Amino acid sequence: MPPESIESVDVVYADHAVLVLNKPAGLLSVPGRGPDKQDCLSARVQILFPDALVVHRLDMATSGLLLMARGAEAQRTLSRAFAERRVQKYYTAWVSGVVEAPLGAWQEIDLPIAPDWARRPVRTIDWQHGKASHTRFMVRHVDTQNQVSHLVLEPLTGRTHQLRVHLQAIGHPILGDALYAPPQVVAKAPRLMLHASALAFAHPDDDRPLQFTSQRLKCGCDYPTKCRPPLPLCDLGRNAYARGFGGAGHCPGRTALGID
Secondary structure (H helix, E strand, O other): OOHHHHHOOEEEEEOOOEEEEEEOOOOEOOOOOOHHHOOEHHHHHHHHOOOEEEOOOOOOOOEEEEEEEEOHHHHHHHHHHHHOOOOEEEEEEEEEOOOOOOEOOEEEEEOOEEEOHHHOOOEEEOOOOOEOOEEEEEEEEEEOOOOEEEEEEEEOOOOOOHHHHHHHHOOOOEOOOOOOOOHHHHOOOOOOOEEEEEEEEEOOOOOOEEEEEOOOOOOOOOOOOOOOOOEEHHHOOOOOOOOOOOOOOOOOOOOEEOOO
C-alpha cells in the first residue's frame, strides 16, 4: 500500500479501545471482492493500529465519521451497542427539490426496504418482502433558486442504502447519487452529497459518553452556506442521550453540526 494512502488516514480520536475516523468519499470501508477492491479504510487503519477491528461501515460514496474498535472485547461491546440501537448517528445531505416540511422539525419516513435482485446492489421499497426501515429527517435550509434542500438525517434502523432509498422514495434523491437519482440530479454534484456528520456512543470500558462531529464535506458545489446555522448535537431531538447513556437532557457539549 502506498505510504501516501496510510498518511491520508484522518484519525479524529484514538485511545486503547476506540478509534474514530473521517472516511473520505470514494474509499471502501472494508475490503471488497477482487484484488482491485482491497484498498479500504480498515486496511489502511490496521497498518497504523494492528488491533483495529470493524464495528460498522459507510457506503463507499459516503464520507464522514466511522467507528472502529481496538481488540475483540471492545468490538463485542460496541457491536452490541449498535445492535441495540444505543449508538446515535446523524448525517447531513443535500437533496433534490424543495422539501415541504417546517424548518427545524423532525419528520419520519417508515418504508420497508428489500434488495432489488435484478439490479443489485440497488435496494427498493417492497411492502411484501421488505424489512422495516425507519428514518428521521429535519430540513435545515431550502434553496429555491437551485431547487435543493439541506437535511439532517437520523437512521433509526440500519438497512443497506437506507437513507438513499428513503429520500428517493419521497421524491428527493440525494445530489450526486449515481444509484438512486436521475441523471440531472446526479449531475448537480461531483459526488454523493451525504456525510456522516455526528456520532455519539458510550465508551466500551466505562460507559462515559463520547460525541464527535465532522463538518468537512469537500464537494466544490456552489450552494449557499450562510443560511445554514450550526445545529448543536444535543438539540437534535428525541432523547439523543437518553437512549443508552447520559440520561434525558444530558449534553456533553455544544459542538456545531453541519456541512461546509
